[in-house]
Amino acid sequence: MKLSKPLVIGVAIVAAAAAGAAYLKTGAKPHGTPAPVAAVAANPADAGNAHAPLQAEMRSMLANYRKIIVLLADEQSLSELDRKAAGQVGQVLFHENVERIGKARQLLAKLQEAPAAQRDAAYDILLTYIESAPDLFDADRLAFREVLVEMKQQAAANQTLPGIKLHKRVSEDLAALEDIERQYDKELSGIFARFDQRAIVPKRERWEDYVDHLKKLFTRDQIMKDYGVIVPYPNKPGPDDAAKEIFGKSLPPKTVVLTFDDGPHATYTDEVAAILKQYGVTGVFFQVGKNLGEVDAQGKEALSKKQAAASRRLLEGGNVLANHSYSHALLSKEKGDQLYGEIAQADQLLKAVDTRRSALFRFPYGAHNAEGLEILNKLGLRSVMWNIDSLDWADPVPTSIANRVLGSLEKEKRGIILFHDIHERTIKTLPLVLDKLVADGYSFATWDGNDFTITKPGKPEPDKVAISTGYANSYAVVIGINDYQKWPKLQYAVQDAKAIRDTLVNRFGFDNSRVFTLTNGDATRNNILALFHDKLAEAKLKKDDRIFVFFAGHGATRQLSSGRSLGYIIPVDSDPQQVSVDAIPMTDLQNIAESLDAKHLLFVMDACYSGLGLTRGGGTTAFLRDNARRIGRQMLTAGGADQMVADGGPNGHSVFTWTLLQALGGKADLNGDGMITATELAAYVAPAVSSVSQQTPAFGSLPGSEGGEFVFQLPAEAEFLSENSAQLSQEAIALNKKLDTGRSSQAEGNAVVVKNLQGEEQKIAAPKPVDASSRQLAQRANDRGLQLYKEKQYAQAEAAFTEALKYRPDFGLAANNLGFVYFKQDKYAEAARWFENTIQMDASRAIAYLNLGDARQRQGDQEKAKKAYASFLELAPNHPSAGYAREQLKKLG
Structure with a gap:
């Protein structure tokens, strides 16, 4: 293909390298007097490692050269933002190669001081690599022009027979590069028959084949991201920069x-x-x-x-x-x-x-x-x-x-x-x-002090109104029973209840004093009923309040004489022979729900039973507005009659409660609007649990409900990832993968089929997304990245944090988190770039300096690591990691 096409703007970094030689402005002449150069038949085994440093620089030049081609391929099809970003990163790559040319020149000069046999064999290895390495395309060889030019200058200064042979060989290689460049410009027509087998033998690959090959090695977006650049989504111009x-x-x-x-x-x-x-x-x-x-x-x-x-x-x-x-x-x-x-x-x-x-x-x-x-x-x-x-x-x-x-x-x-x-x-x-x-x-035109016209800035996009669930006060009743008096003991119910309580208080902002908890011996029938009839009555509920009820324990189902089934929750003091007397029937819960003066109430029952007819629940397009007006009484159960609760979940939880916790962690936000409705909760939990256990969770609205939805508003995650950030165990990660796969396999878009307590199937779907600003979309992408990081899904987490930065280029939190994902994959140079980006976006974020210090230390750059650790200590001398930072400074001297 012709080099004049946009595809080939980076065809030869050699030209950039030639510019680099000039740019360094140090003497281009080789240092010292070149020693005699052996014939090309020198034994490569005599080279030792003399060639290794120079060959390493050459490989790095080639990598950058290839990346520039990928960055700027198809330039005319790129948006203005993409072209600008690709050009910026391309120039960074170019200037890196400028420095490498300088190093190569020094290494060639140093090679002159090596013993003759070792030096001559090193030359042969280097030239053989350039001429005939099987993994090189013709266009790749153009990257080494400057190295060949330097070799030719050294050989020209040496008039011995080995020097003359080296000069001839390098001259032929340079001539071959000239022909390769011309042939690409002429669609590679013709055959280079005049070169012998020791010099470069052009293969006549098509330029498109070469570029296609490079695109398999690199992608434009990844190259730019590795160099700390993410192109944001198109938006109105920012403030008056x-x-x-x-x-x-x-x-x-x-x-x-x-x-x-x-x-x-x-x-x-x-x-x-x-x-x-x-x-x-x-x-x-x-x-x-x-x-x-x-x-x-x-x-x-x-x-x-x-x-x-x-x-x-x-x-x-x-x-x-x-x-x-x-x-x-x-x-x-x-x-x-x-x-x-x-x-x-x-x-x-x-x-x-x-x-x-x-x-x-x-x-x-x-x-x-x-x-x-x-x-x-x-x-x-x-x-x-x-x-x-x-x-x-x-x-x-x-x-x-x-x-x-x-x-x-x-x-x-x-x-x-x-x-x-x-x-x-x-x-x-x-x-x-x-x-x-x-x-x-x-x-x-030229500059006379004030001749160039300035483009007028656009107005930034205003943030849209924040999403709000519209609740006044939030109440919860949380019950967990392991140590039953007459029923089989359970292992995980109390742990489940504690985890749900912590989630309600710490994640969703429920007031600790409004979360009423009963565990084990305290969870008697009378105490449970008293919570509903007395505690909640004393609270003087308002019409805009919500109530969340969680029960983890035994459930039972009894067949009535009418043939209808009735479900019960089992208090700690219930007798299996007296279920109808000292257990709590589901009809009582239904009556309680109808009597409470609160807008929305959601029962989540980690117990298996049947016996309560539920009605179908769902959302509307004007969800937030309509939901604020509608009464909601909903229930999600762990399974149906005669099913055993699976107690084998990670971290001491039942499978159902573990899945519920993951859902409330953000996985149940199926439409990405920053909220989790009871319907979304069921749409994630029910198919996920049934895919890994014998349970079939059920969901529906209690009689008397007007179609309102209980809503959890997800908090904006603010964690700056660091070495102290927690990740899930391998057991938890394995189960989560099964849960996500199971849920996805049963989903049709954002809808799934879930059973009600009568065993009938119903299709439920999540509400449609509401309109959101770029800032809100960025936050959600960041939050999703944190979930993925905890599960060690680094590639997916990297994509999520990248998405966040596309929506909001100045998002320091996402920049740090992207850097730490690189860090966890041992990509320390890339990590350091993003930690530096974070500091640039928000210099007060101390943890970014700590992360930068760790990345620089892993790179072997002790001075920059020391500077970063010192900055961290200046900003956060009392941080829990301050002792670690001081220890690192002490080690670094």
Whole structure:
């Protein structure tokens, strides 16, 4: 395929690497005098490990090169947000490879100092890998051009026979790369018959096949997420950040601004300036401070004479000098003195070059934070972005770069164009672009202090009204009996009751004084009835109150003379021979329910029996409004007559109560509206329990109910995941997986078939979702991620936290939690990026510093780990993990 197609903007990181060699601005010549190079037949066994460090760098270059291709493949089909984010991450990958080229150059120089046999064998291993590794595509080999160029320079300095042979071999390999690049541009027609078997033998793969292969290795979203970037869902523009920056979309029609980043370069900057002069146009050059010189600890600047002279020549030619930070760091990750220094020190050096420097600034990668914009404001600087990205940092083919710029301008009709004056290909591209723009009558704008128009910011989306269940007071009756006097003893009922009580109080905000509890010997018939008749009567219930009743114990069913079945709950003092006298019939519960002056009442009975006719329950489309007006009396039971309660659940619970607890933890929010209705509770619990036991839970509305629904409003989870975050046992995780699978297998959409107490089937469905804001949707996704994390479903948890950040990009809680999911999978670099994102979003969150310290320590970066632990202790000296942080600091010295 032709390289000019958008698909191939990243075809050769080699070109980016070539730019990187210039960008580092250190001497490109090899250090020392090259030692003789052996013939290519040197024994690879003699290489030892001399080749290993360089080959490791080459593999890392290749990985980044491939990721850039995946990021920018099909660029024209991406949304503007996706293109911007992909470009930002791509530039980070590019600058990582810039650094790797520098390391490779040093390693090649070091290789010259190795013993002759070892050095020569290492060269052979490296070249054989480039030429004929079976896992490399032709396009992959383009990633190693800069390494080959450096080898060729070393060989050229050595006129011995081995050096000449090495020079010939590397030259042939470089020629093969040139042909591979040309052949892709010409649809790979022709055969490279002139190369012998030791050099690169092109396979003539189709470009689409290569890209398809890379897409199996990487996905665009995952690459960006690994580098701390998630593209949010489309939304209205945020608050007035846009007002603080300059864009190109509001320029007059057919007007462009030419901008060049990352210089000054000792050679290419002057060449760019000469081309601009030839066409009678000027540009804005955003320069990196460290390329101009340095600022010492006392704040004194020292300029590089050569680089400073190049910048002054730009000014003399009518061009504009502007600030591109001191070290080209990702400033959205920086804060405080470090962030201030990146901006201020570069400005200091630019002023030292010439006081006529402009007050313009461009954030590296276009990435910034609110603090960075505020610093610009304090320093009197203005941020300049772009709307036409040439992608000359990724695309090695000048015609492809030119076509991209011109194609973008055809749509935009105006804009600020981003180039880089550190690439040879930019020199070749500029005339192609300028010829066309001049012919089409474009104007070229420059900065005169206040000439660029600012785009007006949009208004942020207002939060919608929070969902509310409309209850006044919440009451509960919780009963659990293990130690029956005359019935078989149970193992888990008391534990079940305690867990339900804790859930009501700690999760759903029931007042502790309004949760009436009876266990074991206290749960007599008289005491149970007294709770309903006396305690609840004394409470003076109001019409907007709710009552939740939970019973864990024995149940029984008796056949009446009429043939009808009647169900009972069994108090601790009941006699199996006197059930009709000292047990509590379900009809009594029905009468109690009708007599209580509360809006909604829900019985949940972890006991098995039959004998109470229930009516079908369900929701309406205007659920919240209608539900506030309707009386609700509902019941959910663990099973039917003659069924045994399964007591084998995790953590000392019955299977039914364990499932109920998972449902109340959020799994029963089947329509994702942040609420759990009694119907949803039944729709999750009943099929899940029946799928793993012999029980068939039943659900329905008691006679007298008007169709109202008991509703639990899920609280917003606020847990910042850390090493102290609890996860479920393997037993619990295994059961939950079975429960979820069983429930899903019986569901038809959001509806399931559930039995009533008469054994009849009824289809029940959850209410439809209500309208929710992005903030609410983000919170729900985060909450879902926490559930998945507890079950160690890391891939699904990662997806949920990602979803939360798509709805709300500044959601520090979800950012930390996403980072910790990476941490649990031993992806420490990715974890650190998201912990840093968290700190940037909310610097007061101490736990994020602790997590960052752990991630940096696992990476082996002791200094950054120490800094993170120290920040954690400054913010939270009395935190339960403070002792741990101090211990880590002590270990790190």
